[in-house]
Amino acid sequence: MESAKKKKKPVKALIVLGIVFLVILSVAFAGYNFWNRIKIKDDIRNKLYFVKKGNLEWVEMSGADVAEELLNAVSEDVPEEDMAFTDLIIANADVDYQIGIVTFNSCKVKFKCNSYSVKDFLSYCHSKGISGKSEVTDSFHNYIKTRQKKYYTEVKLTYHKKDGRWFCDYNDESFLNGVSGGLIVVYQEYYNDAIEDLGKYIEIMEENAEGEESEE
Numbered sequence: 419m420e421s422a423k424k425k426k427k428p429v430k431a432l433i434v435l436g437i438v439f440l441v442i443l444s445v446a447f448a449g450y451n452f453w454n455r456i457k458i459k460d461d462i463r464n465k466l467y468f469v470k471k472g473n474l475e476w477v478e479m480s481g482a483d484v485a486e487e488l489l490n491a492v493s494e495d496v497p498e499e500d501m502a503f504t505d506l507i508i509a510n511a512d513v514d515y516q517i518g519i520v521t522f523n524s525c526k527v528k529f530k531c532n533s534y535s536v537k538d539f540l541s542y543c544h545s546k547g548i549s550g551k552s553e554v555t556d557s558f559h560n561y562i563k564t565r566q567k568k569y570y571t572e573v574k575l576t577y578h579k580k581d582g583r584w585f586c587d588y589n590d591e592s593f594l595n596g597v598s599g600g601l602i603v604v605y606q607e608y609y610n611d612a613i614e615d616l617g618k619y620i621e622i623m624e625e626n627a628e629g630e631e632s633e634e
Contacts, residue, residue, distance in 0.1 A: 454520045458577050458584050462527065465588065466513055469597055472505030477588045503558045507534055507599040510562065525577045527586070531596025534562060535569040536604045571596030 468476050511533035518526040539561055542548075548557045573592040577584050588594075595602050 454525070454579075454584070455517050458517055458520070458525055458527070461577075461584060461586070462515055462517075466515075469511060469513060470509055472507075472509035474508060474594070474598070477594070503539065503554050504536070504598060504601055506555065506558050507536060507539070507601070508597055510534060510567075511597045511599070512567065513597060523579045525584070526574050527577060528572065528574050529593060529596070531569075531571045531573070531593065532567045533569045533597060533599040534565065534567050536599040536601050538565070538568065539599070540604070569596070569599045 465476065468474070511531060513532075514530040516528045516530075518528070539558065542561055542565075543554055543557060546557070548554055571592055573590060573596060575586050575588065575590060575593060577586045591602060
């Protein structure tokens, strides 16, 4: 009986040590998760501060840059006033976020973006015959008094840890569309329309050239 009791004591000791180890490990992980979530949260708040200023220049190849490139390609087809209000759309966007579990080198963050629709505002301006940068900007303030934010997007971005620092690539089309009310979508439509018109123009020119050759 005594020998059996002696054998049980080491087993109990191992169980206790295992429980203590798991508790220490859990506390350490919770602490790691807590402090790294603070770092990620600070970076997100810093980014959203610029969003509230209507600024997306901090994003490498941001939505504003994409729109500008598309504008350069079809500058004659896009009214100048269509770019006058984009900073206001961005500044009035509501962005909520939820930080997931932090692992050793990555963390998923879910963003919920709700903003005024670029397409809807353009329709509003065109229906009222509004044009010109100052007129469009003034009309935006009247527009938001009676309209709801209807461009809603949910997107997950991943933060990565490198050299002790957390970083995230915000150059995501869904995120950029979410905070800009579908700005990229609108300019892609402009671009596609311009390409289609160009194709029709080339087709007409070729038909005219063939007609002139047959007359000769």
